[in-house]
Amino acid sequence: MKKRAGQDYSLVAVGDRADFDALRKLHKEKKRFSNSRVAYYAISYKRLLEGNTPKVKTKDILFFLFFPFDYWNRYIEPARYKGIYGNKKFYKKFDNFFKRVESTVRKSFKGKRIHYINSPRLSAGYRDKLAVKRLMLKKKVPTPRLYNVKGLRALYNHLSKGRSFFLKPRYGSMGKGITYISPRQWKTNFLFRNNRVLSRKSDYGWRFRDITGKDRFIEKLFNGDFYMEDAVDFLTLKGKKFDLRIYVFFGKALFIYPKSSDPDDITTNISQSGAGEYAAFLRPLPKSLIRRAEREAIAAAKSAGLNFAGVDIIIDEDMKNIYVLDINVFPGFPRKRIFNLAKHLTRHFKELPPRKIQETP
Numbered sequence: 001m002k003k004r005a006g007q008d009y010s011l012v013a014v015g016d017r018a019d020f021d022a023l024r025k026l027h028k029e030k031k032r033f034s035n036s037r038v039a040y041y042a043i044s045y046k047r048l049l050e051g052n053t054p055k056v057k058t059k060d061i062l063f064f065l066f067f068p069f070d071y072w073n074r075y076i077e078p079a080r081y082k083g084i085y086g087n088k089k090f091y092k093k094f095d096n097f098f099k100r101v102e103s104t105v106r107k108s109f110k111g112k113r114i115h116y117i118n119s120p121r122l123s124a125g126y127r128d129k130l131a132v133k134r135l136m137l138k139k140k141v142p143t144p145r146l147y148n149v150k151g152l153r154a155l156y157n158h159l160s161k162g163r164s165f166f167l168k169p170r171y172g173s174m175g176k177g178i179t180y181i182s183p184r185q186w187k188t189n190f191l192f193r194n195n196r197v198l199s200r201k202s203d204y205g206w207r208f209r210d211i212t213g214k215d216r217f218i219e220k221l222f223n224g225d226f227y228m229e230d231a232v233d234f235l236t237l238k239g240k241k242f243d244l245r246i247y248v249f250f251g252k253a254l255f256i257y258p259k260s261s262d263p264d265d266i267t268t269n270i271s272q273s274g275a276g277e278y279a280a281f282l283r284p285l286p287k288s289l290i291r292r293a294e295r296e297a298i299a300a301a302k303s304a305g306l307n308f309a310g311v312d313i314i315i316d317e318d319m320k321n322i323y324v325l326d327i328n329v330f331p332g333f334p335r336k337r338i339f340n341l342a343k344h345l346t347r348h349f350k351e352l353p354p355r356k357i358q359e360t361p
Contacts, residue, residue: 015066021332086169139303175269246297
């Protein structure tokens with residue numbers, strides 16, 4: 001792309017064609033960068049790591065890193081993967097991959113001022129969900145309480161007091177590998193056969209099954225890379241339980257995307273049978289409550305050092321407390337007919353003040 005007079009910086013989107021839910025949606029809006037102060041480029045991780053990079057004319061380059069689907073599906077969670085989902089090996093491989101990305105960018109764009117929306121280090125680091133939760137707690141961002149329970153006796157003691165919990169994979173995502181434990185029932189979307197915890201072979205359809213009283217299953221999780229947190233009772237709206245995906249960009253809440261499911265469902269993840277709702281779904285809620293949720297989402301992204309994130313928030317059934325469930329560095333974009341996030345991002349990129357672009361050393 002030839003540099004036009006007045007272009008301040010180049011935006012380089014890095015990702016794979018398999019990313020139909022985010023990168024490809026942004027790429028479809030590339031014409032909006034025409035005749036603007038931003039030069040737009042797109043490149044795959046494969047081309048980047050091979051050194052086959054575009055000839056960028058501007059001095060400043062802002063990299064927008066998307067999820068590396070090709071690498072993930074080949075080296076971290078391949079079709080024949082037989083291990084437990086979300087273990088530490090996932091994180092180590094993910095971290096090594098983004099270290100390679102950062103090193104390659106430095107070598108390939110010598111003499112340029114390199115910036116990232118979210119740095120490679122943070123892009124990998126967010127995968128450690130427990131570390132992110134501890135960061136939020138340190139910054140006083142409300143998030144469900146963590147429990148350091150590693151034995152069945154302690155678990156049963158908590159259950160006898162009427163408490164309910166989630167056991168989650170420390171390095172997981174997308175609502176996969178979730179186990180719900182309450183005094184009345186235990187459910188998981190793992191498989192448990194022949195005393196082995198098994199993962200499903202797809203990102204979708206992780207259906208929950210009853211495993212009430214299966215102590216051996218819980219012991220397996222206690223001995224693995226899992227953490228336990230309080231199970232907050234969701235507020236229901238229009239007969240549905242729901243959470244809020246709030247898209248935060250450089251300290252601003254761009255859009256609130258409600259996700260809903262049946263009240264008896266364990267999660268609201270769209271990948272696990274949840275549904276996206278229009279903004280009108282939230283009209284019965286007080287505006288002050290929505291503003292609180294936006295503030296907490298912005299605070300959560302800031303606590304993790306992220307300039308762009310999809311922050312998942314729940315409201316408790318009494319509408320008194322708001323909790324940040326998760327921070328997503330690679331959030332899927334809403335359906336276009338609900339909200340064209342890619343279109344709005346292009347506008348914000350064109351308006352982004354140079355001082356907002358944080359240089360990465």
